[in-house]
Every structure is written in structure tokens, then in C-alpha cells.
Amino acid sequence: MQDILQEIVAFKRVEVEQQKQRVSPRDLYARVERIMADGVNTRSMSRSLAASPYGIIAEFKRKSPSKGWIHEDAQPADVVPKYAAAGASALSILTDSKYFGGRLEFVMQVRECVNIPILRKEFIIDEYQLFEARSVGADAVLLIAADLRKEDCRTLTRTAHELKLEVLLEMHSEAELDYLECNPDMAGINNRNLGTFHTDVANSFRLAEKMATEAVKVSESGISNPETVRHLREAGFRGFLMGECFMKEPDPGLALKQFIEAI
Numbered sequence: 372m373q374d375i376l377q378e379i380v381a382f383k384r385v386e387v388e389q390q391k392q393r394v395s396p397r398d399l400y401a402r403v404e405r406i407m408a409d410g411v412n413t414r415s416m417s418r419s420l421a422a423s424p425y426g427i428i429a430e431f432k433r434k435s436p437s438k439g440w441i442h443e444d445a446q447p448a449d450v451v452p453k454y455a456a457a458g459a460s461a462l463s464i465l466t467d468s469k470y471f472g473g474r475l476e477f478v479m480q481v482r483e484c485v486n487i488p489i490l491r492k493e494f495i496i497d498e499y500q501l502f503e504a505r506s507v508g509a510d511a512v513l514l515i516a517a518d519l520r521k522e523d524c525r526t527l528t529r530t531a532h533e534l535k536l537e538v539l540l541e542m543h544s545e546a547e548l549d550y551l552e553c554n555p556d557m558a559g560i561n562n563r564n565l566g567t568f569h570t571d572v573a574n575s576f577r578l579a580e581k582m583a584t585e586a587v588k589v590s591e592s593g594i595s596n597p598e599t600v601r602h603l604r605e606a607g608f609r610g611f612l613m614g615e616c617f618m619k620e621p622d623p624g625l626a627l628k629q630f631i632e633a634i
Contacts, residue, residue, distance in 0.1 A: 375436055379470055380518050383494045386469075396499055403505045403534065413535045416461045416488035416511040417556040417587040420610040425600070425631050428490065428589070429459035429623075430614030431481070434472030437568040442618045447477045452484050453624020454617075458631045461488040461511075463612055475507055482508030490539060494518055498530045511537040514555070516547040525553040539589060542578070551584045557610060558584050563592040572599055579606045597633040 420426045431447050431454075434440050451462060464481055465473035478491055491509040493500060496518055504512050512531055514524055528538045540555035542548060543564070551558060560575045560582075570593035579588065589610035590603050600611050616630070617623040 413510040414488040423460040428461045428612040429454040430463035432614035455485040457628035463490045463492045479507040505534045515541045516550040528553045558586040559589040561591045
């Protein structure tokens with residue numbers, strides 16, 4: 372079941388170590404120190420979702436391990452401003468290259484043209500990646516319970532908060548709900564089984580009843596119907612992470628606009 376996730380995380384460990392050879396942790400950390408000393412503030416993704424009547428986290432996603440290329444020629448500077456104009460509450464930018472066709476530079480490009488919260492969506496297993504996220508202008512990061520031991524998740528969450536980054540903690544099963552002890556800002560339920568890639572939105576409804584947390588609840592994956600968003604809101608969710616639903620269309624921004632109008 373966890374084969375693909377294990378493969379991705381194993382590759383990510385190698386990739387992070389290679390990146391440290393290109394940009395040393397010392398140099399990266401110093402860069403982030405200067406950014407914070409200059410008073411460059413982050414935006415609250417959790418508050419943006421809580422205040423929105425829609426709560427759509429529009430994702431820039433060009434590729435997936437299960438479906439291959441979704442929109443290979445899409446460029447963030449073309450798609451993301453349209454997402455923001457259409458009413459997205461936040462943005463999710465995939466930065467994994469091998470499996471999702473993303474790049475860390477995409478976050479920087481997007482930061483220059485929009486003013487809503489940006490989530491760096493990545494398989495984060497090292498604090499170095501948190502500093503990377505802060506250095507390119509992200510406001511929040513994704514931590515995946517299935518990738519991390521609980522003590523590592525707690526440490527990464529604490530470091531993210533020190534960097535003024537919010538944390539979206541992604542969980543897939545009831546067994547992972549105890550990771551909420553790590554005090555994330557947002558509690559995400561992924562409706563996609565990362566082993567089989569089967570998607571079932573019922574997973575969000577099932578786990579919502581068992582989530583004892585003040586974190587903003589986010590439902591991720593498999594959402595393609597405005598009515599589903601309405602029902603999820605009734606169940607207590609305030610964020611809805613959606614990528615393929617929009618990215619598979621010729622004009623993702625227009626697809627988001629039409630989706631929000633139908634909610």
C-alpha cells in the first residue's frame with residue numbers, strides 16, 4: 372500500500388542532501404534570517420480559509436504519479452493569477468519535480484504576482500525544506516503524517532512556526548489522528564489512498580467526526596462537485612484542496628471561477 376510513498380520519501384532524502392551540497396544549510400539559514408530581519412511577513416492561510424465562504428485552495432499541479440502529465444505546458448505565471456482573480460482563498464504549489472512536475476522556483480514566481488497565502492506542497496522530511504519554503508515566499512507548508520514519526524512531525528511543526536510558516540498536517544486514516552498533538556494550524560484529510568490511488572471523499576466525512584481539534588479542517592483530493600463542498604462545509608470543513616479538477620481543463624482559472632459560482 373505504501374510502496375509509492377516510500378519510494379518518493381526515499382528519493383526525497385537523497386534529493387535534499389544533494390541540494391544541501393548546492394546551497395549549504397548555513398547559507399540558506401542566513402538568507403532566511405535576513406528576510407525575517409527585514410520584516411517580510413507571511414500571510415495566514417488558516418485565517419483566509421476560515422473567513423471565506425468558499426475556502427478553495429487552488430492547486431498548481433502539472434503531473435501526478437498515478438496519471439502522468441495532467442497539463443504539461445502549464446506555467447504558474449499564466450494560471451495562478453487567474454486562480455486568485457477567480458476567488459481562490461489560498462494556493463497550493465507543488466514543488467516536487469520527479470513525480471509532480473513542480474519546482475521550488477514556482478513558489479517564488481507566484482509570490483511576485485499574487486497576494487493570497489501560498490502553500491508549499493512537498494514531501495517535507497527535513498527542516499532544510501522549511502527554510503527553503505520561507506526563502507521563496509511560501510506562507511505555509513504541508514507535513515504528511517505517513518511520512519514522519521510523530522516526534523519528527525512535532526519538531527518540524529515547531530520550526531515552521533518559528534519561521535512564521537503555518538502547517539497543514541495531512542492525515543489519511545484514523546490511526547494518524549493522534550498526530551494532531553503536534554498542534555498544526557490546519558488539519559487535512561486526504562481522500563486519496565497513496566498506495567492504491569483510490570479516492571473516496573467519504574473518508575473526510577468519516578474522520579471529521581473523530582477529529583478533536585481547533586485547527587481549520589481541510590479536505591484534500593477527489594473533490595469535483597460544488598455540492599460536495601457544501602456538504603463538507605456542513606461537516607465542519609473550511610478548506611478544500613483541489614488541483615486535477617481545474618488543471619485538466621484548458622483554462623484552469625476559468626474552471627475555478629465556474630466552480631465557485633456554482634457553490
